[in-house]
Amino acid sequence: MQVSAAVVTHKEQPLVLKRLELDEPRQGEVRVRMVASGVCHTDAIVRDQWYPTPLPAVLGHEGSGIVDAVGPGVTSVEPGDHVVLSFATCGTCKSCLSGHPSYCVNFFELDFGGSRTDGSKAFTDEDGQPVSSHFFGQSSFSTYSNVAERSIVKVSKDAPLELLGPLGCGIQTGAGAVLNVLKPEAGSSVVIFGTGAVGLSGLLAAVASSASIIIAVDIVDSRLEFAKTLGATHTINSKNEDAPARIKEITGGGVDYALDTTGNKFVFAQMLNSMGILGHAALVGAAALGTEASVDIGTLLMSGLTLSMVIEGDSVPQAFIPKLISLYNDGKFPFDKLIKRYDFANINQAFADSESGITLKPVVIFE
Ligand code: NAD
Ligand code: ZN
Structure with missing residues (x-):
């Protein structure tokens, strides 16, 4: 045809x-x-x-x-x-x-x-x-x-x-990284690096999970303002502020869950330096093959940190997409x-x- x-x-x-x-x-x-x-x-x-x-x-x-x-x-x-x-x-x-x-x-x-x-x-x-x-x-x-x-x-x-x-794709990627992989419990703290379509989908999922502290980090103020309207409790413009230091201050020592949607090697290092003890961090942002990030493995070893690399929110689309639609229908996504x-x-x-x-x-x- x-x-x-x-x-x-x-x-x-x-x-x-x-x-x-x-x-x-x-x-x-x-x-x-x-x-x-x-x-x-x-x-x-x-x-x-x-x-x-x-x-x-x-x-x-x-x-x-x-x-x-x-x-x-x-x-x-x-x-x-x-x-x-x-x-x-x-x-x-x-x-x-x-x-x-x-x-x-x-x-x-x-x-x-x-x-x-x-x-x-x-x-x-x-x-x-x-x-x-x-x-x-x-x-x-x-x-x-x-x-x-x-x-x-x-x-x-x-x-x-x-x-x-x-x-x-994009919405399942952010939401799935949070709901299927990080699984923040009610009352926990979450930081989202990069508030584009993928990051904001992750942010909406953190709100739906009843996380208490939800921090959005970006370098564009208008995006951060929008993140607030979706439920971010704190915002950080990492061009003007030291994001890990501010995140540690807000969370009283380090964040429980973190998502990097930028694929930027410096942001990835910032994410790992923002984590609390036994925290769980996930990368979904795409970087060119060969990109290396510098992290202090000596210090991080003590933290018990978990790091996940996540594709498509680790979801089974036939099971996960109907769930997202249910959450949407309930006004929670x-x-x-x-x-x-x-x-x-x-x-x-x-x-x-x-x-x-x-x-x-x-x-x-x-x-
Ligand atoms: P986007 O460009 O809309 O969002 C990225 C955000 O990151 C922007 O708001 C930008 O201002 C912010 N940002 C850029 N540099 C920054 C920095 N140094 N510090 C803080 N914030 C910074 O992109 P998107 O559609 O949300 O996609 C995000 C990423 O996810 C892309 O790399 C995309 O290719 C990738 N992706 C991955 C999968 C997967 O399966 N892992 C699936 C779909 C998309
Ligand atoms: Zn895609």
């Missing part, structure tokens, strides 16, 4: 809206009519070819939509079902089988490879050239796409489908406050506004 898709044709260049041919859904695939898609930093870094997904390519990995057709062997959904799309995994490796699919040994191939595992691509352009598909199992910057069944999360028809796409809508035709503006910081989480809406 003919679809309209935003195609990355050249490295570091704006996406181009094109008519493409989409093939039929194959074994284990679901054709989804896209309703909306979030835009994430990972789309921008693949557009810029930090990761080598072959171009031309249809990116997009925070889709939400309605099942249009199912390929052979699909059992979990049927046409008309409302779905959120998340990352793709194999389902058969040790990580997948032990309930940690975001550490799937085939993650890179399935999410960044740009094709099915047999090498075929779902899209063809007007010149008959194949266009990379199956980005995160979904390539959601297209009016219709053939999606891997393991990327599909069925959701209630009562939920606001237009807003749900970012639950599949107002992630909609992070979202700004754009028409699909204005997708390059959505990328630009995310990169300049004007918009926390852009979502493009298909007609």
Whole structure:
């Protein structure tokens, strides 16, 4: 069928809206009519070819939509079902089988490879050239796409489908790092470094966990002001203040739980220097391969500290995303406050506004 898709044709260049041919859904695939898609930093870094997904390519990995057709062997959904799309995994490796699919040994191939595992691509352009598909199992910057069944999360028809796409990546990443990995108990203290879409999702999860002290750290005052409206009890602009010293002062010795969403090596060291005895710190911010941080392991040894490196909130999307929607429905996870809508035709503006910081989480809406 003919679809309209935003195609990355050249490295570091704006996406181009094109008519493409989409093939039929194959074994284990679901054709989804896209309703909306979030835009994430990972789309921008693949557009810029930090990761080598072959171009031309249809990116997009925070889709939400309605099942249009199912390929052979699909059992979990049927046409008309409302779905959120998340990352793709194999389902058969040790990580997948032990309930940690975001550490799937085939993650890179399935999410960044740009094709099915047999090498075929779902899209063809007007010149008959194949266009990379199956980005995160979904390539959601297209009016219709053939999606891997393991990327599909069925959701209630009562939920606001237009807003749900970012639950599949950025929001699940921040919220999952807090709810699935750090698990702050009621009354505990939490610090979030970096108050972008991922950090603020973590902050909302800390609020939902009834943490008593929730400290937001950033270098942009407007972001810190916004963090306060979402429930931060304290804010620190680390450009003007010594963040570890201030965190130790606020918490009376060191914080219980910490999340670094910046991927900055100096912030990572600040995080470890802010921890209390038996604290638990997590890194989710992406840094270039080869980035090294300097920490005092002599002193840290005494602290009993736990450090986790977390991908996609260590979540099982089919279990975790419905939980986030329940929290949202109960008024305990107002992630909609992070979202700004754009028409699909204005997708390059959505990328630009995310990169300049004007918009926390852009979502493009298909007609
Ligand atoms: P963002 O750019 O919206 O937010 C980052 C925030 O960090 C900004 O508010 C910025 O002002 C702040 N910041 C930058 N440098 C700082 C410093 N030195 N000190 C304090 N604050 C600083 O990005 P986002 O969408 O929230 O994503 C955050 C990170 O998470 C990105 O690196 C993204 O690639 C990564 N990510 C990781 C996963 C995963 O599975 N681990 C998934 C999705 C995204
Ligand atoms: Zn993402």
